[in-house]
Amino acid sequence: MNNNFPYSKYNFNNQDLLSGLTTAECDRLTANKEILNFKAGTQIFKEGTEPKGIYRVLSGKVKKYTATNFGTDHIFYICGENEYLGYHAILSEEEYPDSATALLDCEVAFIPKNDFLNVVSKSHLLSQRLLKNLSHEFGVFLNATKILARYTVRERTAINLLILQRKFSVKESLKEIEINREDLASMVGTAKESLVRMLKDFKEEKLISTKGRIIFIEDLEGLVKASNYK
Amino acid sequence: MNNNFPYSKYNFNNQDLLSGLTTAECDRLTANKEILNFKAGTQIFKEGTEPKGIYRVLSGKVKKYTATNFGTDHIFYICGENEYLGYHAILSEEEYPDSATALLDCEVAFIPKNDFLNVVSKSHLLSQRLLKNLSHEFGVFLNATKILARYTVRERTAINLLILQRKFSVKESLKEIEINREDLASMVGTAKESLVRMLKDFKEEKLISTKGRIIFIEDLEGLVKASNYK
DNA sequence: TTCTTACATTGACATTTATCAATTTTATTT
DNA sequence: AAATAAAATTGATAAATGTCAATGTAAGAA
Secondary structure (H helix, E strand, O other): OOOOOOHHHHOOOOOOOOOOOOHHHHHHHHOOOEEEEEOOOOEEEOOOOOOOEEEEEEEOOEEEEEEOOOOOEEEEEEEOOOOEEOHHHHHHOOOOOOEEEEOOOEEEEEEEHHHHHHHHHHOHHHHHHHHHHHHHHHHHHHHHHHHHHHOOHHHHHHHHHHHHHHHHHOOOOOOEEEOOHHHHHHHHOOOHHHHHHHHHHHHHOOOEEEEOOEEEEOOHHHHHHHHOOO | OOOOOOHHHHOOOOOOOOOOOOHHHHHHHHOOOEEEEEOOOOEEEOOOOOOOEEEEEEEOOEEEEEEOOOOOEEEEEEEOOOOEEOHHHHHHOOOOOOEEEEOOOEEEEEEEHHHHHHHHHHOHHHHHHHHHHHHHHHHHHHHHHHHHHHOOHHHHHHHHHHHHHHHHOOOOOOOEEEOOHHHHHHHHOOOHHHHHHHHHHHHHOOOEEEEOOEEEEOOHHHHHHHHOOO
């Protein structure tokens, strides 16, 4: 399970943003907290709308994506358990720059905007932690843009399989990924058919196998090699 | 000069990060400030090294980029006057995730790490402003990844010319860009020869003209159309 | 289960983009 | 200005990727 692929370069939240706050701060944060459930495929928030609060994923997976004006999406991140959604738009005082949709059934905690902003403005710990996290995200995005700008579809496919393997391995079987081909293609930044052909190549090279839409990672090191990461 | 291209989606610093501080805060920030000069082509800091402080561009242009392990760079941003460099790595407590090199001769103000961190930790205004700015940058990067993932070389070339036109228009002639083809290709995320061919197409379509390496924007609206932005 | 629908896969082909090797142009040095 | 070096451009071609249409397969509904 260990290998030399730098997962931290692909993860937004390495630490729990809201942990370690004082009881009073926690109380203020959670005073109006709501637990929400989203079925797979349901949109949580939509690009271009006004943010109402932040969300913490309690269980399930959420895809974050932006839409082009010509009908294709780009999925730039999959959020797993204990990751947060929607804080950027609130802090930047702008509309949501992206959309979020449940990839699997989700349980999510919702904290209204004002409760969040209130604690941010009063908690030194929280604002420092947000600064640290947002600055870390800068590096994650840099890495993402470099990969999109300079790596081939084959390399990007391998990279995304490695990321997903790690994302899905937390609570489930270590080596299986369930994602539809359209979404995976949208992460890689390619056409669905090109993605399917790349998976076929990887199958022939014994790097993966599939059963239905489920992808099994068979050779982690082989995928790392295919990703051209050093 | 006005058109409907959304430049703010491409700009990291929309406001001056350090303006409006109290005199005491300013004094503490600038206590050990140094003014540095970098000749075009000189590296200011290097990916993977430890950050020593932050930089403010007083004049000139700086390119920010990351390197792949196979020898190509990706230039993800050009910094102009009054923009800041290097604060991400300091706030994230990580190594520089990117490199910075003077694109034109530059004058730069350097503020040592500890002076910056000191004021950040004590100034509510500054930390709030940083939070706002870093969150805005999230949207800028989202836009960048979407464009790299989903737009063609032609579209990306048009987009980058529009960005550069705006970047270079602040103090200089409104419509000319001076950048070498390798760097422009690196921004677009394509090969130098492909970039040159795209410029040739744009010349034939009267969207631009060139004289030596200088590119003149002849038809801003035509470029917006070519960028496929809506 | 059977039907129905959505999704995954394949094939054929077009288009886009990259690569390598000249050649021409521009910038720099003497 | 002439010589030299660096950068830009072009041509020929290969390789990668996208598109459209068809077919196969799996999952959910009746």
